[in-house]
Amino acid sequence: MKEVHIKISNISHRQWVSLLIELNLVKDAWLRFGPVLNIKAKDFDRIIKWGKKIHGKDTHNIDSTFRRYSRKRQNRVHSSH
Numbered sequence: 001m002k003e004v005h006i007k008i009s010n011i012s013h014r015q016w017v018s019l020l021i022e023l024n025l026v027k028d029a030w031l032r033f034g035p036v037l038n039i040k041a042k043d044f045d046r047i048i049k050w051g052k053k054i055h056g057k058d059t060h061n062i063d064s065t066f067r068r069y070s071r072k073r074q075n076r077v078h079s080s081h
Contacts, residue, residue, distance in 0.1 A: 020041055020044060021048065023037075
């Protein structure tokens with residue numbers, strides 16, 4: 001077994017969350033090639049659960065978020081003329 005310890009300073013909360021989500025993506029992608037990565041960090045499971053969540057998802061109509069975004073985008077395009 002090989003180990004790597006990473007100490008990070010001067011990082012914002014948003015950057016920290018993004019880093020953990022990216023490391024988890026690497027972990028998931030590499031799993032099929034054999035390496036098993038174990039990541040330990042404070043609130044890691046909670047952060048990954050939040051990162052995998054589909055934010056703004058309407059459980060009754062999955063296309064509603066896309067349509068809402070499309071309308072907002074169309075309004076911005078038309079209002080700029």
